[in-house]
Amino acid sequence: MTNPKFFILTLFLISSCITSLQAQLGFCGGNSGDPIFIDDFGSGTTDGPELPAGTTTYNFTTGTPNDGDYTISSTTNYFDWLSLQDHTSGDSNGKLLLVNASFTAGEFYHREVSGLCENTTYEFSSWLINLSPAGSCEGISIPVNVRFQIWDETDTTLLSQGDTGSIPNTGSTEWEQYALVFKTEPGQTSVILKMRNNSNGGCGNDLAIDDILFRSCGDNVTITTAADEASLVVCEDQGSVSRTLTATPDSSVFNSHAYQWQQSTDQQTWVDIAGENSAILNTPAVTTTTYFRTKIAEDIVNVNNDLCNVVSDVFDITVLPIPAAPVSNGDVTICEGELGTLSVNTQNSYSINWYDAATGGNLILSDDRNLEIGTAGTYYAEANSTEIECASTTRTAVTLTVNPLPTIPDDSNAFLCENSFITLDADIENVTYQWSTGATTQMIDVTEAGEYAVIVTNTNGCLATRTITVIQINLPRIDKIVSDGPSIVVSTANSGNFEYSIDGISFQTSPIFEAVQGGFYTIYVQDSKDCGVVTEDFYHLVIQKFFTPNGDTVNDIFEPDGLEVFNSVTISIFDRYGKLIKFGNANSTSWDGTFKGERMPEDDYWYLIEADSIQFKGHFSLKR
Structure with a gap:
């Protein structure tokens, strides 16, 4: 009879061993070596070849693989399976292993891998995918579930195993990689790889396998x-x-x-x-x-x-390597006020630094093949590594020449007299001219106000622009001339810098001439820019605004001044009620403030003077 304690211990050891062997799948936790065995199932458009004898108990077919069948093909276009490429990168018409699971769960792949090293850790891996589309089998498709096993070469000792777990039919065309780590035993150089279906076949459990790989596993x-x-x-x-x-x-x-x-x-x-x-x-x-x-x-x-x-x-x-000096793209010439771009070429792996001297000197710009600058001089480009300081032994000189601009007068104003023309002069020689009017001469005649620009270009091709603003000066237009007591007041219908004269010789800026005796005058108005004179004749009649007949001999008589130039003169004076107080002719144009010998009261009085064909009307005040 078996010792009960021994029996319990035996069960415990068996259980521990099985638990250890049924560890989860996983990749090498250290550094994976180069592949020592790989099966990518080849390439081509013809199904096959059949797996070597003893590799599987499934039936090989070159047509549609039914339950319990397999094929090696470059297409997955069977049933309603997902259409996808094999996993192997870079091959054309690459093949994969298609497995339609048998109705009975169990082993479907068995292969010996030899040439391993004893007492060495290895990583096995493979890529899998569920071929059933999402929602197939009325939503109850059997998931793919594969167990990988590594056995010793005698097929009696299980070294490692792991399950993929259920791989549902999500419709994804992304391959998934699964791996298993194992270690060979002393004296062992071969192992047996087995793949088993954990699920029965039927509707679903259809899978593709590609790129079976073995490689050593060691420390990082x-x-x-x-x-x-x-x-x-x-x-x-x-x-x-x-x-x-x-x-x-x-x-x-x-x-x-x-x-x-x-x-x-x-x-x-x-x-x-x-x-x-x-x-x-x-x-x-x-x-x-x-x-x-x-x-x-x-x-x-x-x-x-x-x-x-x-x-x-x-x-x-x-x-x-020490870089070669960069190659200049040529010296550059610019005009004053511009920026020139100096440039060099070098190998793409090098950067360019610019200096102000052939050796030593100051760094002007780093890591740029183009130097944009406006100061004349010679600049030096040095090739350098982008990783460390490793510069060319010489620098490449590139010269910037800056030519002067034409010296032109400042922008200015010019004055154009109305109904005339003016000649504009660029006022610089030995250049070419381009006026905004299209003219190409040094001088042009213009008849309209506005802004005129001329571009002048010297022999170096440098240009400058001068602008002349033409302002039109209009002739004065006399609106009216009136007598205001002894003053003559001139009004114009337009504005300007006008000057005024009553003799054509002496001009003043004020339009008012004061203390002018009555008489005939010619009024002159001109602009200060000498664009011409306009004239108008005027009869200046000096009418007192008031008089004071109080016997002091000062302003005792109302007497208009200037009537003597007329041939025929009459004067009528009325009170505020229209009563005629005084009537006279050229021989009697004054009034002493009486009517029929009686002094008239202080008040306003109106006059009407008829001189030849001209009438003068107005009023004045009598003050006592």
């Missing part, structure tokens, strides 16, 4: 220097350089570490560095760009087997 290994450099960039003129590199594995996979350092000039071909098998490398002195890395494995016997090892990060020692 970083390479640093004592200065914590991850890489090094130097200039060629620094001579040879070297560094002490330290490899630091994260021990996420390996329990022990074996090393083999390598170097390369192109990161394609790597050469072992003899005797360098520790975590530290004193690099050889290099004068050209060189790359360093170390291969790493858990066991010294595996470090040089690329099926067993992984590689570290790469430490770059980049030696930059």
